[in-house]
Amino acid sequence: MTDIRNLFNKVWDLHACQTLPSGQDQLFIGLHLIHEVTSPQAFAILRERNLTVAYPERTVATVDHIVPTQSTARPFVDLLAEEMMSAIEKNCRDFGIRLFDLVDNRQGVVHIVGPEQGLTLPGMTIACGDSHTSTHGAFGSIAFGIGTSQVADVLATQTLALARPKVRKIEVTGQLKPGVYAKDVILHIIRKLGVQGGVGYAYEYAGDVFDRMSMEERMTVCNMSIEGGARCGYINPDQTTVDYIQGRPFAPQGEEFERAAKWWLSLASGKDAQFDDVVVFKAEEIEPTVTWGITPAQSVGVKETLPTISSFPADDQKVISEAFQYMDLKEGQPIQGLKINVAFIGSCTNGRISDLREAARIVKGRHVAAGVKALVVPGSQLVRKQAMEEGLDKIFEEAGFEWRGAGCSMCLAMNPDKLQGNEVCASSSNRNFKGRQGSPTGRTLLMSPAMVAAAAVTGAVTDVRELD
Incomplete structure (x- = not known):
């Protein structure tokens, strides 16, 4: 039988543990990314309740928001920034979590570090205490920005209670004109649909324009899904996705990679996939x-x-x-x-x-x-x-x-x-x-x-x- 589910619903169904009395689903989270700003309070909750991190190997930390970009000499001049930095260092030591700190050449903005390290993979559920976690949807994952109390939930249980959103397919067809970039595409979409237009939806970006984009361009688009009100945004995995991931440090290797790649590609929304809404834009109408x-x-x-x-x-x-x-x-x-x-x-x-x-x-x-x-x-x-x-x-x-x-x-x-x-x-x-x-x-x-x-x-x- 033809699977009429879109990628979002396929991935959601694979990770749904149970339906809660609230009507929400308890969703298993494959990757939890944390940083220095929204994690201290979450770790404090764990300590107050004498809880451990359920799957520390599924949590990866970096520092980005408060990091000075001219001098990273410690202690930082900003005492609050130094306090946050010291807190994440201690929390990661105490709870056994991998940290890309300032002396690690893998440090950087959390939504850039995840993909470049091969931590972000198709078919995953990803959470991070940051609005722009939707970036990772460029890989065919479903990725959610969450609040501090939810960060604590994921640390303690590796799950989130979420209501399943509807799915809107946004197609951009045709050829972009010279001087028009991925950033222009997503700004145009938000301009037309509004900052509240995506409320209650996940966005699937599809069509000629996204098919031709590099992974970095796709990340730019998915990054700003939240600015249009969407719960998340994603693009179906294809050969461009597979080629980007291959050889990255945390990605599968060898025969395991070949098996994974075949499965990743199978997740893409098929031609018979159903959506709650479809919106089409013409690439030729988009300007800088x-x-x-x-x-x-x-x-x-x-x-x-x-x-x-x-x-x-x-x-x-x-x-x-x-x-x-x-x-x-x-x-x-x-x-x-x-x-x-x-x-x-x-x-x-x-x-x-x-x-x-x-x-x-x-x-x-x-x-x-x-x-x-x-x-x-x-x-x-x-x-x-x-x-x-x-x-x-x-x-x-x-x-x-x-x-x-x-x-x-x-x-x-x-x-x-x-x-x-x-x-x-x-x-x-x-x-x-x-x-x-x-x-x-x-x-x-x-x-x-x-x-x-x-x-x-x-x-x-x-x-x-x-x-x-």
Whole structure:
């Protein structure tokens, strides 16, 4: 018989232990990733209840959010950051958990480290106390961002109580135009469906565009599923997936890999798979995209002008007015030419080697505009090492960028990299909320790494296609 289940439901069914009186399923978690910010309280709960970690071999820790990217000398200047760092070191020692710390060359942003180490595999259930755990869905896993109390649940039981979401298939068909990247694709999807559009859904990304994407591009797309309200997002495993995983340190090896690869490919949603909803976008309609407001859905193509408040439904007009006021922008204003003060290339969305290569290609032979602070933050120590071997660090430094160590950096305000006052930042990260980058009046414009590079060297939002 033909299996009409999509990948999400196949994987869910394989990991569901029982249905609870609440109606939720108790789901076994194959991989638990932890970091220094959301784990201390969870370990405290275990100690209070005299519990152990059920499967320490299924938990892997790294440090990223609070890590300074200029100097990692201990103790950190920020006492709270030092406290968090000391806590995860002690907790991992006490509970027998593998930790990629600052002296381990595998350290980096948790959602970059998992895939590059071969910890993230198709068909897995993955959990992490971080919103952007959906990144790992690029491999055909189902991956959930969870809260601190749920981190404690997974540590103690290796399970989560979850309500099964519906599944929406999002197809992007056709061919992307030059200068349009994976980041533009997901920003376009969120713009069209809204930040609440995915509530109650898992997103399956399908179609020509995703089929042609590299694994790093797929990770960028899945990373921002949560910004569209989805519980998670994933892409069916294919040969691109298998080729990326092969040979990675924690991946299966030899004959075991061949058997695993065959099973991974069998998980993909078949042509008869059923979905609760299907949405189709045309690739040709997607332009280099820039956010202008205070949610990832408030964006426009780089050649567009900002919308009018009256063009939005009445229920949305209050937040749209709030966005214009906060960002100090006007209806009908062109986004191109908007001056920036800071350019940030990095984060779990766009801190991988392909992101750095593309940005370096744009800045090579150019220089950061006067008055602009520009920094490049590799997503892991291994990405940093590879970039330096390729000479990308020299290209950035010669162009006037600051070349930093691995970490979350200016994606969020939990380390020394922060906006000051009313600065406007062109950012390759995933959130443009009020105060997200450390200043209560700082303003964030999300865009692709190539677009950030273009903004850095011109001092303003610029269509990267004009420089390329």
